[in-house]
Amino acid sequence: MPEAPMLEIRGLDAFYGEAQALRGVDLTVAEGEVVTLVGRNGAGKTTLLRSVMGLHRQVTGELLFEGRDIVRTPAHKRARAGLGWVQDDRGVYASLTVEENLLLPPVVSDRAWALDKVYEAFPVLADRRRAGGTTLSGGEQQMLAIARVLRTGARMLLLDEPTEGLAPVIVRQIGDIIRQVKESGGTVLLIEQNVKFAATVADRHYLLAQGSVVESLDNAEFSARQAELL
Ligand code: ATP
Secondary structure, three states, X not given: OOOOOOEEEEEEEEEEOOEEEEEEEEEEEOOOOEEEEEOOOOOOHHHHHHHHHOOOOOEEEEEEEOOEEOOOOOHHHHHHHOEEEEOOOOOOOOOOEHHHHHHOOOOOOOOOOOHHHHHHHOHHHHHOOOOEHHHOOHHHHHHHHHHXXXXXXXXXXXXXXXXXXXXXXXXXXXXXXXXXXXXXXXXXXXXXXXXXXXXXXXXXXXEEEOOEEEEEEEHHHHHHHHHHHO
């Protein structure tokens, strides 16, 4: 029998008051996969990702993480269960140095990255380890935000547009990190508007429109149809 997916979503609806933002979303992510959510503005990508983390609570349906229904589980317990949220505003503590930011998160599993491993993967953070959070560029802050979640040992990373607004050289470095996370057995679900980038990092893609999944594509199909997708 094939192993159960790490994340399995069935018939998920989400609301903001009376307004329905997600409609019957079905989605799976297997352990070790990198999967993107793509779709136009307002399609429901952020609502879906926040619903997985428990940051959006007005939801109904099934949300199974490692076989357990977590749809009513509070966000802090989902974090302890191994879901790692990389904040869209990056959430870097300005009054702390880079290293202090990296030392802050509590460890939730034995997959936690040691500081040395982080500095090897993110040389820019090693160079800036004594620098204050406010002095970092947008790209450095994004790397710090990702590194901090890797430090916790989260088994599944949730990333909301990690490349948004960043220079191509930084985008490439973030791609390298995501591939490295996958190579070390990690699992990633990310929102990505940059379809070219999405095709370089992911195994599969879900296309959302008006709150529903309209297509599920493997990376070969996605790459072939990139131009028409968004
Ligand atoms: P974007 O890329 O613009 O963030 P998205 O695909 O992530 O788009 P969502 O932000 O999840 O889409 O929005 C889905 C729907 O929910 C949209 O119709 C949006 O207007 C609505 N919505 C999002 N946030 C709220 C909110 N706080 N209150 C009311 N409606 C909201």
